[in-house]
Amino acid sequence: MTFRNGLDSLLRPQDSVLVLIDHQPAQLANLNSHDPHMVVNNATGLAKAAKIFGVPTILTSVIADRGGLIFPQITSVFPGQEVIDRTTVNTWEDPNVVDAVRATGRKQLIIAGLWTEVCVAMPVIQAAGEGWDVTAVTDASGGMSVESHEVAIQRMIRAGANMMTWFAVLAEWQRDWARTEHVAELSELFMEHAAGSGIAFFWEQQLLNTPVPRTAA
Numbered sequence: 001m002t003f004r005n006g007l008d009s010l011l012r013p014q015d016s017v018l019v020l021i022d023h024q025p026a027q028l029a030n031l032n033s034h035d036p037h038m039v040v041n042n043a044t045g046l047a048k049a050a051k052i053f054g055v056p057t058i059l060t061s062v063i064a065d066r067g068g069l070i071f072p073q074i075t076s077v078f079p080g081q082e083v084i085d086r087t088t089v090n091t092w093e094d095p096n097v098v099d100a101v102r103a104t105g106r107k108q109l110i111i112a113g114l115w116t117e118v119c120v121a122m123p124v125i126q127a128a129g130e131g132w133d134v135t136a137v138t139d140a141s142g143g144m145s146v147e148s149h150e151v152a153i154q155r156m157i158r159a160g161a162n163m164m165t166w167f168a169v170l171a172e173w174q175r176d177w178a179r180t181e182h183v184a185e186l187s188e189l190f191m192e193h194a195a196g197s198g199i200a201f202f203w204e205q206q207l208l209n210t211p212v213p214r215t216a217a
Contacts, residue, residue, distance in 0.1 A: 010172050010175070011108055011110070011135065011164075011169060011172040011173060012108065012172075012173070013053035013054060013055050013173045014054075014106075015106050015107060015108045016050075016053075016055045016106060016108045016110055016173070017055065017056045017057075017058070017101055017104045017106040017108065017109055017110065018046070018047075018050045018055050018056070018057040018058070018110045018111075018112075019057075019058045019060065019091065019097065019101065019109065019110070019111050019112075019113075019123070020043065020046075020047060020057065020058070020059050020060070020070075020074060020112055020113060020140075021060050021091050021111065021112070021113025021114070021119045021120065021123070022060070022061055022062050022067070022070075022113050022114050022115075022119045023039075023040075023043050023070050023071050023074055023113065023114055024061055024062070024064065024067045024068045024069065024070055024071070024114070025067070025068035025069075025071075026066070026067035026068055027067070027114035027115055027119075028040075028071075028114065030115075030144050031114060031115070031142045031143070031144070032142075032143070032144055032145050032146070033116070033142045033143040033144070033145060033146045033148065033149035033150075034139070034142045034149075036142075038139070039114070039139070039140065039141070039142045040071055040073060041193055042137075042139045042140040042165075042166045042193070043071070043073075043074060043112055043140040043141075043166075044071070044073040044074055044077070044193060045140075045166050045167075045170075045189060045192070045193035045194070046112060046137055046140045046166040046169060046170075047074050047077040047078070048077055048189050048192075048193070049166070049169065049170040049173065049186075049189060051077055051078065052182050052185045052186060052189065053173045053174075053182065055110075055173070056104040056106065057078060057081075058084065058097060058100045058101060059074065059075065059078065059081060059082075059083045059084065060083065060084040060085070060086060060091055060094070060097055061083050061084075061085050061086070062085070062086050062087070062088075062089070062119070063085070063086075063087060064083070064085045069083075070083055084096050084097050084100065089118060089119070089122065090122035090123055090126065091113075091119065091122070091123040092122065092123035092126040092127055093126075107132060107133050108133045108135070109127055109132045109133065109134045109135070110134075110135045110136075110137060110169065111123060111124055111127075111134065111135070111136050111137070112136065112137035112140035112141045112166070113141055114141065114142055115141075115142065115143045115144055115148070115149075116136075116138070116141045116142060116143040116148065116149045116152040116153070117143045117144065117148040117149065117151065117152040120136055120141050120152065120156075121136075121152045121155055121156055124136050124156045124159065124161045125155070125156060125159040125161070128156075128159045128160045128161045129159065129160075133162075134160075134161040134162065135161065135162040135163070135164050135169070136153070136156055136161055136162070136163055136164070137164055137165065137166050137169060138153060138163050138164070138165060139165045139166055140165075140166045167194065170186070170189075174186065187201060
């Protein structure tokens with residue numbers, strides 16, 4: 001197994017493609033590795049970051065007529081976009097998904113989904129074996145237990161995949177705050193989805209826009 005380092009190993013928005021897998025009610029009902037609210041928040045934040053940076057995003061569900069539609073928080077980020085509904089447990093065995101990813105012409109494949117041990121691990125391991133540069137976003141995913149989530153992470157690492165959190169993905173896409181074209185949108189994203197960091201940013205803006213009281217004469 002070969003591990004890559006250096007600047008070229010970091011994520012670039014122009015080379016990235018995101019696949020969000022099975023963020024559906026049936027899976028959320030048995031999500032026990034994380035607070036479900038956090039996973040919904042993080043997956044939504046990741047989706048919004050992808051849209052801000054122009055990263056193609058493929059949405060896929062499994063048997064949606066029984067498992068439920070993808071969370072509206074995510075689909076609302078991409079209004080009108082078709083969700084690829086599968087019967088395969090392994091997303092990477094569905095040719096519609098693979099063809100959609102290949103059509104983007106990108107090789108940095110980023111995956112998040114429910115559950116980590118099944119719907120994330122299977123495509124990550126297969127795609128990594130086929131030569132894709134694969135990253136799993138662990139906090140925009142979740143498993144049936146803490147153990148199953150963590151064991152899946154270990155298995156994916158051994159298969160040569162990268163593990164990241166959603167905010168780290170955003171940071172690598174941005175890379176330099178001198179790149180100001182997305183700063184306004186990212187500021188909004190921070191306030192909506194970055195918890196304490198977002199609130200601190202909001203507070204900073206409040207303080208910067210509060211006049212300093214004049215000293216009494």
